[in-house]
């Protein structure tokens with residue numbers, strides 16, 4: 001069955017909300033009951049107060065019919081309100097849970113996957129696509145069951161009244177069904193295109209916004225606008241096509257329904273003329289017909305919502321089902337505490353197949369040693385640090401800590417063994433103190449401030465409006481390049497990890513600050529094992545040993 005298939009992706013998140021969804025569906029079914037009774041006050045008024053044979057007190061009948069109408073409308077309104085609140089609340093909770101699962105999933109997927117998937121595209125899947133799925137959850141709950149009940153209820157009443165009219169009502173439904181199935185396929189294809197283009201637009205926009213400084217500095221606003229414009233136009237084109245496909249459905253369905261209603265009016269009218277039906281009963285039949293067509297239309301609209309959700313479900317599933325990850329083995333053990341040393345043994349690695357960055361690379365680092373990696377740009381120095389952190393798995397060879405393969409260690413304990421200062425400092429949109437504390441989950445305020453002092457963060461933090469509690473903005477935009485680097489260094493200083501990995505920690509520092517940071521590095525790395533990447537001779541001088549990567553050690557590119 002198509003219906004649950006596209007929504008199955010929300011299944012685990014929806015399980016906890018099943019009682020709420022069932023309650024909402026129950027309320028909507030009650031509403032159907034009230035809707036079915038709604039035409040009767042009018043029939044009562046027509047047949048017993050306004051017709052040729054009124055009862056003894058027609059005014060009382062009119063009052064009763066009027067009061068009945070008001071009460072029924074109020075009941076329907078209240079049931080509407082209660083069901084909407086219940087189902088929308090449940091849908092939002094499902095959405096929050098689904099987003100959390102997807103986010104958790106993206107955080108643990110391999111960086112190779114992230115290298116391919118743009119962050120804007122992921123945001124679009126987490127927000128818009130999840131939203132479309134929620135629309136479908138609401139539609140299925142409030143439309144599928146109640147519309148089906150309504151359909152059966154109205155048809156049963158029509159059969160009781162006039163079997164001929166019931167047959168006409170039934171004849172319209174399969175025609176609409178066939179049309180709906182064909183339309184559903186077209187809508188789904190159009191929606192898939194629309195969602196793909198929207199994801200691309202989100203990816204391009206995020207990229208351009210992140211690089212707004214480069215755009216302005218290079219005076220390339222026109223170029224940025226052209227890149228954005230191309231994507232934006234593509235989205236507009238596919239969305240307009242999707243709207244066109246969608247809109248064509250409405251008149252088709254309406255025309256089929258109107259033809260059905262017209263035939264019933266003629267045949268029903270003849271039954272009244274022949275005395276088989278009263279005028280009031282014909283009015284009830286016509287009202288039921290309206291009520292019959294509303295679930296038929298509801299069910300066909302539901303197929304449109306499901307077609308849209310189907311396109312989004314595929315995109316959500318792609319994130320949830322992706323198994324491209326650096327996984328812990330089932331019997332993973334805590335990483336050793338680094339008592340003897342680290343060994344890169346015949347390591348081969350490339351980001352892309354057939355393009356090795358490191359090829360049969362060997363390196364030994366003794367515990368307590370400071371080793372500096374030198375080499376031309378792009379040779380694979382940062383890559384060596386990333387492999388040691390197991391951000392990527394090696395293609396061949398092994399990396400050992402105290403003789404234990406990294407792949408046998410659980411990643412959490414492994415990352416706890418390293419304090420890392422990356423080339424790009426990776427600051428969060430948080431305060432200085434929070435950014436430093438990111439280096440050690442048990443960091444105290446005193447520890448953070450001490451680490452800040454040792455990495456010379458004090459020098460500029462004291463001049464900021466809230467000191468260490470000053471928010472840094474997205475990616476630490478409120479700090480200079482050198483200041484960002486010092487915060488990253490403080491992050492390593494606050495960590496108690498036995499090994500420190502430093503990737504160009506003095507880049508973009510003036511000579512005086514660089515000298516001070518080198519001193520700070522000496523203090524913060526004392527008695528620790530250090531792997532250092534730098535082009536700075538003064539910094540390289542603190543190393544016990546310098547290893548030069550060249551094209552023999554690295555892959556042949």
Ligand SMILES: Nc1ncnc2c1ncn2[C@@H]1O[C@H](COP(=O)(O)OP(=O)(O)OP(=O)(O)O)[C@@H](O)[C@H]1O
Nearest residue numbers: 115351352357376377378379380381382383384423
């Ligand atoms: N995420 C990635 N996807 C594909 N290729 C990558 C990726 N990261 C790095 N590379 C490639 O791998 C090679 C090694 O990069 P790496 O950053 O390790 O060099 P590096 O020696 O640290 O250079 P630099 O001194 O300029 O920082 C480069 O040729 C680079 O183009």
